[in-house]
Amino acid sequence: MTKIIAIANQKGGVGKTTTAINLATAMCSIGKKVLIIDLDPQSNATTGLGIASDKIKKNIYNLMVSEKYSSKYIYKTIIPTLDIIPATMDLAGAEVELVNIQDREKRLKKILNQINEYDNIMIDCPPALGLLTINGLVASDSVIIPLQCEFFALEGLSSLMQTIDSIKGSYNEHLEVQGVVLTMYDKRNLLSSLVEKDVREHLGNKVYSTIIPRNVRISEAPSHGKPVLIYDVGCTGSKAYIELAKEVIKQQNGEQI
Numbered sequence: 688m689t690k691i692i693a694i695a696n697q698k699g700g701v702g703k704t705t706t707a708i709n710l711a712t713a714m715c716s717i718g719k720k721v722l723i724i725d726l727d728p729q730s731n732a733t734t735g736l737g738i739a740s741d742k743i744k745k746n747i748y749n750l751m752v753s754e755k756y757s758s759k760y761i762y763k764t765i766i767p768t769l770d771i772i773p774a775t776m777d778l779a780g781a782e783v784e785l786v787n788i789q790d791r792e793k794r795l796k797k798i799l800n801q802i803n804e805y806d807n808i809m810i811d812c813p814p815a816l817g818l819l820t821i822n823g824l825v826a827s828d829s830v831i832i833p834l835q836c837e838f839f840a841l842e843g844l845s846s847l848m849q850t851i852d853s854i855k856g857s858y859n860e861h862l863e864v865q866g867v868v869l870t871m872y873d874k875r876n877l878l879s880s881l882v883e884k885d886v887r888e889h890l891g892n893k894v895y896s897t898i899i900p901r902n903v904r905i906s907e908a909p910s911h912g913k914p915v916l917i918y919d920v921g922c923t924g925s926k927a928y929i930e931l932a933k934e935v936i937k938q939q940n941g942e943q944i
């Protein structure tokens with residue numbers, strides 16, 4: 688059974704793409720076969736995994752419009768068990784073009800139903816609650832929400848939760864919040880620990896014990912087209928994503944986080 692996880696938060700720059708790439712890579716290092724779906728017109732997951740836009744012939748936009756999946760959409764990465772269906776700027780048009788199409792919320796779900804050779808599929812959602820993110824959530828078994836350790840961390844979370852609830856009610860009754868992961872934690876900054884306390888008080892056991900630290904190696908890695916685990920396996924960022932992957936795999940095996 689393939690477990691499909693959306694990485695979502697409509698707030699921009701909170702670490703969705705970084706988490707999609709590095710959690711996926713860490714899960715591969717623990718023996719999983721993973722597919723990333725880049726569902727963001729910014730295509731950060733695609734470039735962050737070293738796939739240049741001029742090399743992309745088929746992308747997630749073409750697939751969502753045609754709904755006819757074939758292995759031509761799958762691109763290999765430098766990690767043997769990590770593949771990606773890439774995005775290009777074309778995807779920006781999808782929000783508009785899908786509006787008049789029947790079952791527009793289920794386009795991605797119908798596609799992912801045809802893919803069964805992975806342990807996990809991870810969907811990197813864009814920073815909005817529009818039709819693309821809705822497609823991501825409708826297609827998923829669960830959602831992982833990255834929260835940046837900043838003052839407004841919890842702001843906007845209620846609209847994301849409302850969106851998740853309404854998708855549960857209308858399209859995908861099994862959708863669940865798998866967990867919330869705190870990102871860009873700066874231990875020298877008192878605010879980070881205050882935000883952590885606040886988030887743990889509000890969201891309790893939904894929050895992973897692993898916290899992703901602010902780490903310059905994490906931010907450098909995408910410019911080399913590599914996950915941080917390949918760029919610098921010993922840095923604190925890589926270690927944190929491996930710990931997070933262990934927690935996520937434990938959950939998949941039915942254990943509590």
Ligand SMILES: Nc1ncnc2c1ncn2[C@@H]1O[C@H](COP(=O)(O)OP(=O)(O)OP(=O)(O)O)[C@@H](O)[C@H]1O
Pocket residue numbers: 698699700701702703704705706727729731812813814870871872899900901902903905906907909924
């Ligand atoms: N733990 C971290 N330490 C240092 N820099 C980080 C960390 N996590 C993410 N970043 C950097 O912060 C920026 C935003 O991260 P990222 O692109 O993952 O966020 P996002 O939520 O996907 O953004 P968007 O909403 O635009 O899609 C990037 O430049 C990334 O390299």
Ligand SMILES: [Mg+2]
Pocket residue numbers: 703704705727731811812813
């Ligand atoms: Mg992103």
